[in-house]
Amino acid sequence: MTRRTTSAEEVASRRYDATNIKVLPGLNAIRQSPAMFAGSTGAEGVLQLVNEAVDNAIDEVRSNFCDWLQVCLKPDGSFVVEDNGRGIPVDLHEKEGIPAVEVVLTRLHAGGKFSNDGTYVRPSGLHGVGISCVNALSEWLEVDIWRDGFHYRQRYARGSPESTLRTLGTSRKRGTRIRFLPDKLIFDEATDFSHLQLAHRLEELAFLHPGAVIELDDCRRGQRQRFQFVSGILGLLDRLNESRICLHAPPIRIHHNAGDLELEVALQWTESYGDCIKSFVNGANTIHGGTHVAGLRSALSHAMNEYACEKGLLDEHAGDRMTAFDVAEGLTAVLSLSLDLPSFEGQTKSRFTRHAAQQRVETAVYERFRKVLRSESKVATAVIGRALEVLRARRSIRRVCDKNRFEQKNIEVDAEVYKRQFSIRSTNWHDSALWITDEQLLECHASLCKVEEESVGLDVCCGSGIVGAAFKGKVSKMVGLDLTPAMVALAETRLDEVHQGTVYDMPFEDATFDLVVTREVLHILPQPGAPVAEIFRVLRPGGQFITGQILPYGEQDAVWMYRIFKKKQPLIFSMFQEEDFRRLLLEGGFVNLEMQEYLQWESIDLWISTHETTPLHRREIRDLFLHAPREARCIHPFEVLPSGEIRDQWRWCVFSAHKPT
Amino acid sequence: MTNITELQSLPTFENLKTSLAFEARAVLRFLYFAKIAEIEGLHGVAQLFEEMAEGGICCSHGTLDLLRHVGDPDSDIPIGETNSNLRSALQVEMQAFEAIYPAMAATAREDRYPDIASWFETLAKLKRSHVETLRKTLEAMRQPSGGEEQ
Numbered sequence: 001m002t003r004r005t006t007s008a009e010e011v012a013s014r015r016y017d018a019t020n021i022k023v024l025p026g027l028n029a030i031r032q033s034p035a036m037f038a039g040s041t042g043a044e045g046v047l048q049l050v051n052e053a054v055d056n057a058i059d060e061v062r063s064n065f066c067d068w069l070q071v072c073l074k075p076d077g078s079f080v081v082e083d084n085g086r087g088i089p090v091d092l093h094e095k096e097g098i099p100a101v102e103v104v105l106t107r108l109h110a111g112g113k114f115s116n117d118g119t120y121v122r123p124s125g126l127h128g129v130g131i132s133c134v135n136a137l138s139e140w141l142e143v144d145i146w147r148d149g150f151h152y153r154q155r156y157a158r159g160s161p162e163s164t165l166r167t168l169g170t171s172r173k174r175g176t177r178i179r180f181l182p183d184k185l186i187f188d189e190a191t192d193f194s195h196l197q198l199a200h201r202l203e204e205l206a207f208l209h210p211g212a213v214i215e216l217d218d219c220r221r222g223q224r225q226r227f228q229f230v231s232g233i234l235g236l237l238d239r240l241n242e243s244r245i246c247l248h249a250p251p252i253r254i255h256h257n258a259g260d261l262e263l264e265v266a267l268q269w270t271e272s273y274g275d276c277i278k279s280f281v282n283g284a285n286t287i288h289g290g291t292h293v294a295g296l297r298s299a300l301s302h303a304m305n306e307y308a309c310e311k312g313l314l315d316e317h318a319g320d321r322m323t324a325f326d327v328a329e330g331l332t333a334v335l336s337l338s339l340d341l342p343s344f345e346g347q348t349k350s351r352f353t354r355h356a357a358q359q360r361v362e363t364a365v366y367e368r369f370r371k372v373l374r375s376e377s378k379v380a381t382a383v384i385g386r387a388l389e390v391l392r393a394r395r396s397i398r399r400v401c402d403k404n405r406f407e408q409k410n411i412e413v414d415a416e417v418y419k420r421q422f423s424i425r426s427t428n429w430h431d432s433a434l435w436i437t438d439e440q441l442l443e444c445h446a447s448l449c450k451v452e453e454e455s456v457g458l459d460v461c462c463g464s465g466i467v468g469a470a471f472k473g474k475v476s477k478m479v480g481l482d483l484t485p486a487m488v489a490l491a492e493t494r495l496d497e498v499h500q501g502t503v504y505d506m507p508f509e510d511a512t513f514d515l516v517v518t519r520e521v522l523h524i525l526p527q528p529g530a531p532v533a534e535i536f537r538v539l540r541p542g543g544q545f546i547t548g549q550i551l552p553y554g555e556q557d558a559v560w561m562y563r564i565f566k567k568k569q570p571l572i573f574s575m576f577q578e579e580d581f582r583r584l585l586l587e588g589g590f591v592n593l594e595m596q597e598y599l600q601w602e603s604i605d606l607w608i609s610t611h612e613t614t615p616l617h618r619r620e621i622r623d624l625f626l627h628a629p630r631e632a633r634c635i636h637p638f639e640v641l642p643s644g645e646i647r648d649q650w651r652w653c654v655f656s657a658h659k660p661t
Numbered sequence: 662m663t664n665i666t667e668l669q670s671l672p673t674f675e676n677l678k679t680s681l682a683f684e685a686r687a688v689l690r691f692l693y694f695a696k697i698a699e700i701e702g703l704h705g706v707a708q709l710f711e712e713m714a715e716g717g718i719c720c721s722h723g724t725l726d727l728l729r730h731v732g733d734p735d736s737d738i739p740i741g742e743t744n745s746n747l748r749s750a751l752q753v754e755m756q757a758f759e760a761i762y763p764a765m766a767a768t769a770r771e772d773r774y775p776d777i778a779s780w781f782e783t784l785a786k787l788k789r790s791h792v793e794t795l796r797k798t799l800e801a802m803r804q805p806s807g808g809e810e811q
Contacts, residue, residue, distance in 0.1 A: 291704055293702070294699075294702035294703070294704045295702070296702075297701070297702035298702045298703065301702075323701065324701045324702045325701075355704065355705075355708075358704055358705075526773075526775045526776075527775065554790070555786040555787050555789060555790040556787065556790055558783045558786060558787065559783050559784060559787050562779070562780060562783050566776070572776060573775045573776045573779060574775065574776070574779040575779050575780075575783050577783075577786060580782075616697075616700065619700040620696075620697075620700065623696060623699075623700065631790075
């Protein structure tokens, strides 16, 4: 953000007192539906209260009346947000007959940001519910104001004043301090309040408001942090790209000031999958994007398609076109928009909804980005090369799927499908999702093992051999089987012996093993009965089969999960439910079925960050979580964090079964 | 409408059914397209689709208004008041769970599309859960209290 300078005359002329505070009627619904205002009644809701108080201080910063703010986390669970701004007005509000500060703290839709009189310069808050919300949802709240040479204080309990505004004495200090304790009747014990998320948010704000000092004093952990930057959004972009490999340097910076709207964009493409677009409107973090991000996306795709066609890299007449996803693949972007009248979806301001802004952002970005492509050929080559690669990959995935469908019609068991299925696993397999290396999940498999110590076990579709390795000490020898030489080589470091081969026709004699294990495999094979029969064959009578599978919680989330999993991995063939999986094993001849359930939190963002998931599918998966049907949400826990990150609780069912003696 | 029973035997009845199916599909198509347009960043197009879907809902409901006394085209049960609506919904969900989806899944397996078969089976199970819920609700409605506690 470019800081505006405010002259002494201007400051004097911009009166900020009770006359600036307008009251819109109505307040009492907050305590009845807290989640509507704070987003949730968990730790995230508490974080939202802190953010509301911080946003008010930030609006003082944005209007150039404040250059310092501090957030303290007290050991008793309370929070303190203090700034050196003008201080909330304390004079009597003409219409309400009480001090302005009390109006601000007890009336919904009251505040200085509704008047277009220059009291605030492009504030992030405009709903005027912010701080009264915090007050209504706090067991107690104490406000200290230093203003016009005096120190004032007032205390509230659950939104109602406990005392009138008192003058504590004279002071040369200036500013506002809000202390509050989130109400335990409303918020669940916020034991998992995320220091990290708050620190990230404060750091972001420090980047967005160059020069301002923002401090975080966490007395609960004995940790103090101080954020002050001069680098602005470029600094934030650098921070985001710290662990990414960039395709070009320096980043592309776009700045556009059109009086009532100021736009700053920093762009840099990296080798990562997916995109990372941070967007802000008047300093508020719009984690779900909105019209400004839509404008950015279409501008980039417009300019890049145009350039690629001109250079003959795409055949315009054949309808060749890079989509908005193709061009955003690997993109890290920071977009900061400042405008006079923002509008958001909901009080948490997670989505910006002003439609007129889309066209203006799009035009501004398109015109400048177009020039960059023409003047910096190295950047253009790197960036467009990457997008074309994505376009080609998307097409080849579609071809694989089409071919796969075609082949299924002709071949009983399709070796090609199987090969594609398992060769697609990435080289950094262990980092591609959390479940793969989850110790407790592995232990859950191993703990079911009931074979003798001198037994020989087989890990089918062993991948890196991590599942088989979990049985070390429980069997005398663990053999692996995998299709790809790369995985065979990897598994050899963990298992005693590894063979290359297919699960449809295993290179082993009948009744060779005492134990067979496999995990998350059977649903991606077109005819799961065939591998189960093979496993049955190579087990000796009385031998044990242990297999883990992610299953829906019930009938009501299975449809939704099917869509998510199929979008993540198009080559999925069955969405088993518990009864199906049991039937599969029983029909395969197994007996003594046992099942152990293990609930595991998976990072969806990490899980879908892979080449087998197209950029469109990644977005659709996120959308499926954001708009999950109610019947699925009722039984399937997942959460969308304030950062936008999605965590899903997967239900692992680990089965044990025996071949009859 | 003059004669309800007569309508049932006329081609217009079939046309109303076709119109309902057509409009209902249009709504879903528009909403699906809107979602993609939204993701692609084409906010204006998304809005257009959403508005057209809203219109489509009004069209489908209008057709249902006309079909109301004749019957739900999928169950032939007259619809209108909640008790009949629940019975019709139950009937349709039951057909889907017991006959329609299992047959579709079987065909998909014969056609060697195991993933599509799995999809139909997943849908069948969801229908099964709906049957349970609707049956309970209907039973509660039959209680002397009327079953509406809220």
